[in-house]
Amino acid sequence: MAMDAQGPAPRLSKPSWKDPRLLIGILLVLAAVAGVVALVGSAGKTMPAYVAKDALVVGQKITADSLTVVQVQLGDADGKYLDPNDPLDDTAVAIRIVPKGELVARSSVGKTDALDRKPASVSIDEALPKEVVVGSHVDVWVALPDERNGYQVPILMLPGAEVAALNVSASSLGSGKNMQLMVLVTDTQMPKFLGAVANKAKVSVVWNPGAAP
Structure with missing residues (x-):
């Protein structure tokens, strides 16, 4: 009978706690767990x-x-x-x-x-569309009085002005009468606009959705 020339198969040795590969593996697992715990904790932090x-x-x-x-x-x-x-x-x-x-x-x-715009009051007698709210943008048209007790052709004085506040009196609900807006006006625009208001110009406001940033 032929003898098996190979020796007995080697047996796998049990890993030792001193094995550096085992220690590194444990540290990696602990680090991963700690990272997940930190992430979950920070996600719920207020x-x-x-x-x-x-x-x-x-x-x-x-x-x-x-x-x-x-x-x-x-x-x-x-x-x-x-x-x-x-x-x-x-x-x-x-x-x-x-x-x-x-x-x-x-x-x-x-x-x-630091203000580059300041609020100025605009009084109108016309109903505004529902889209005109605080933060929306409007074009402010001004018609100065003429010599025949009428008004000149309106000019666009404040294009794309941002609405800072809306005040509507109880008697103006549904009619637009006595409605007052606060619009943001630059220092450059302010003198001309205040001059027009002081000269009893007729002011009209038109919603301008295209002016929104």
Whole structure:
């Protein structure tokens, strides 16, 4: 009978706790678990932030009474919004319109000298389309009085002006009578517009959807 020239098959040895490969594998598993736990924990982390209690219009002074503190998940964007833990500047004003209930970004708040537009009052006697709301854009047309107790041809004085506020008296509901708007006007446009209003010009407002950014 032929003898098997091969020796006995080697047996696999049990891994030792001192085996560096085993230790590295355990460390990798622990690191992966720790990463998942950290990710889940950060995903559910909330922090305080300010929202506008009512709509903030350009030029409005920002105080604690203008704001409400809420808990939100901001992630990496937390530095973009006002932090309730930081004191409010006594000279802070809104330099952009912030709708009611919206988070207040740091870029929406500044000082008066940072304003590139200021709110000006516009009184009209015509009904406005429902699309004209705070934050929408309108063209403001002005017709100056003529020498025959009439009005000259209207001119477009404020193209694409942003609406900062709307005030409608109780008697004007449904008719547009005695409606007052606050529109944002640049320093360059302001003298000419105020001069037209002082000269009892007839003002008309037209919704301009194309002017929205």
